[in-house]
Structure formats: C-alpha cells, structure tokens
Amino acid sequence: DTEVTQTPKHLVMGMTNKKSLKCEQHMGHRAMYWYKQKAKKPPELMFVYSYEKLSINESVPSRFSPECPNSSLLNLHLHALQPEDSALYLCASSQETGLNNEQFFGPGTRLTVL
Amino acid sequence: DAKTTQPNSMESNEEEPVHLPCNHSTISGTDYIHWYRQLPSQGPEYVIHGLTSNVNNRMASLAIAEDRKSSTLILHRATLRDAAVYYCILRDNSNNDMRFGAGTRLTVKP
Numbered sequence: 001d002t003e004v005t006q007t008p009k010h011l012v013m014g015m016t017n018k019k020s021l022k023c024e025q026h027m028g029h030r031a032m033y034w035y036k037q038k039a040k041k042p043p044e045l046m047f048v049y050s051y052e053k054l055s056i057n058e059s060v061p062s063r064f065s066p067e068c069p070n071s072s073l074l075n076l077h078l079h080a081l082q083p084e085d086s087a088l089y090l091c092a093s094s095q096e097t098g099l100n101n102e103q104f105f106g107p108g109t110r111l112t113v114l
Numbered sequence: 115d116a117k118t119t120q121p122n123s124m125e126s127n128e129e130e131p132v133h134l135p136c137n138h139s140t141i142s143g144t145d146y147i148h149w150y151r152q153l154p155s156q157g158p159e160y161v162i163h164g165l166t167s168n169v170n171n172r173m174a175s176l177a178i179a180e181d182r183k184s185s186t187l188i189l190h191r192a193t194l195r196d197a198a199v200y201y202c203i204l205r206d207n208s209n210n211d212m213r214f215g216a217g218t219r220l221t222v223k224p
Contacts, residue, residue, distance in 0.1 A: 004157075033212075042201060042214035043158060056211055090157050099146045099205040103212065105157030 004106035006091050012112045015081060021109045023074040023091030029104070031097040032074040034066060035090040037108070043090055049074060050097045081113045118202045123219045126192045134187040134218055136202030141182050146205040148212070149176065149187050151198040158201065158214075161187065197222045 004025045013019050023032065031050050035043040048056035049068045063085075065077040074091055088108040094101040119137040126132040138147065148163040162169055162176045164185075169176040175188040189196055201217040 042199075042217055045211050045213065048211060058211070092157070099144075100163070102148075102160040102163065103150075103158075105159065107157050 006106035010110050018079045021076040025093040029093035031094045033092040037088040083113050086113045118215045120218045125221045128224050129191050132189040132192045137184045139183045147185050148203045151200045153198045192222045
C-alpha cells in the first residue's frame, strides 16, 4: 500500500464551524506533513510531524490545529476560519524527514469557507 | 534558503523528449535537488532526486551540471499524461522542510 488517503475530498464550512481534515498512510512512514495550496500557486508547507511530534510549524495561525494521534494518522482541526483560508489542503508522508526521502502526497481536501 | 528559477511554461509534442531546466546558482554543497510534478486535480508526485551525479529512474532522468548551479529534468518520450506543473526543489541541509517554487507548466501537444 503506497497510498496517502485524505478525507473528506471536499468540505464547505462557515466561519463559526469546527471541522477536521483527516490523513492516513500505512507505509510505516514516520514523517507526515500538511501543506496548503491556493489556486494556481505552489503548495506551501504548514506543519511537519516527525515520530508523532510536531517539528515544524511555519507560523500558521492558531485557527489551524494539527494532531498526530499515531504514526499512521494526521489530523488538521479547523476552527473560526476565514474565507481566505479556502484552499486545497494536502497531506504528505515520508519514511523520515531527511533530505534523501521522497514525499508521498494525498489527493487533498478542497476546503471552501463561506 | 537556496532558490530555484524555472521557466513559467513549456510546450512539447507527444512522443518527443522534453528537457525542463532549473537554475539554482546559490546551491550549497549538501543540498539535494528534487523534482516533483503535479497533474491537474491531483497532489504532487515525486519524480526524481539527486545530489551530484546524473540519475535515472523509470519516470525520468536528472542531469546535474558539474558546478551544480543548474539541472535538467529529461522526459525521454513525452505522453499526454505528462502534462503537469513540474517543480524543481532544493532540500536544504539546515532544515527538513520542502519549499516549492513556482514550477514549470508543461503542455504536451498530440
């Protein structure tokens, strides 16, 4: 199984809602990542988890809250988002965080904030 | 962080080779050169990576200049399925993140 799965595929939420994005991999990878991608722009790194611990937070607003319950799962909890947070949210994983490791990406969750 | 420069767009004909250039004049000695591509409506996909020597895999070849200030991704026979945005990325030894540049949008014509 060389797949990263993300649920849901699409999500529409209001600015007062609380929702969560889910990412799962069963490749035994110990590094997992969240990226945000706006339309016609490259992906931007948000968070990096290594061995279930948060190792990089790219100054992401606190309305985005990541969680890594175990080595296979990565969640992104969303609360009080703004319309400008509408984007494609991509999850990725790699064996480890070293420079020689390729990242495997999921298909993304397309989020719309009304 | 070392930066990369790529053309905004390129066109190719189906079944012909494609050479996608990337300049990285401020590369440091321990930076790896990674290439990913993103097909429409999909997440990015790993293509190839290298440090100093040229690399080949089932998808592509990576030619790295002797001074490492530039590299070229080579698709040997472009297919319609290769139409995508191709990102050249330097993996910096000072941290473990991966920063995407603007990439090159490749169009493949039948």
